[in-house]
Amino acid sequence: MTEPTEATPEQTTAFELVGGEARVRELVDRFYDLMDLEPDFAGLRALHPPTLDGSRDKFFWFLCGWLGGPDHYVSRFGHPRLRARHLPFAISSNERDQWLQCMAWAMEEVGLAEALRERLLHSFFDTADWMRNRPD
Numbered sequence: 001m002t003e004p005t006e007a008t009p010e011q012t013t014a015f016e017l018v019g020g021e022a023r024v025r026e027l028v029d030r031f032y033d034l035m036d037l038e039p040d041f042a043g044l045r046a047l048h049p050p051t052l053d054g055s056r057d058k059f060f061w062f063l064c065g066w067l068g069g070p071d072h073y074v075s076r077f078g079h080p081r082l083r084a085r086h087l088p089f090a091i092s093s094n095e096r097d098q099w100l101q102c103m104a105w106a107m108e109e110v111g112l113a114e115a116l117r118e119r120l121l122h123s124f125f126d127t128a129d130w131m132r133n134r135p136d
Contacts, residue, residue, distance in 0.1 A: 013068025017116050021064060028060045031106040044098040047089045083131060092134045099128050 018024055032052045035041045048055050061072035062080055073080060089095075103124055107117045 014116070014120065015064060015067035015069030018067060018112065021069065023110065024064050024067065024069070025060055027106055027110050027112070028056055028063060030110050031059070031103055032056050034102050034105055034109075038102070041098050041102050044095055044102060047091075047095065082127065083133075086131050087133055090134045091131050093132060093136045096128045096132055100125060 015024070018027065032055065035045050035048070036052060058073065061076060065071040065073055100121065104117065104121055107120065112120070
């Protein structure tokens, strides 16, 4: 990797644009709060354990690294192997769409800028769509 110069300015990561670890934690917590409380996300909630504490931590650790920040998840568990880790759960377009709607709502509620929300939602869609493992 080369050092940034005037010709190659340092790239700002999505992690930095979100606002660092405190804001990622806020986003993750709001995401799981909405999933736990809103009837529209009941199918998604049903895929999770009764208590969401472990899910919150794992998603926070993962999301920090996925956004370009610290690789907390990798340092604890190794490569995320997202698809393999989600294969035991029935994920169709319905669960994908619930996940995306819940995340979109959480991003809006924590006050992420619209352009950033759109950028992230596009990337989230690609990942969430790849996680589908059951027919609609």
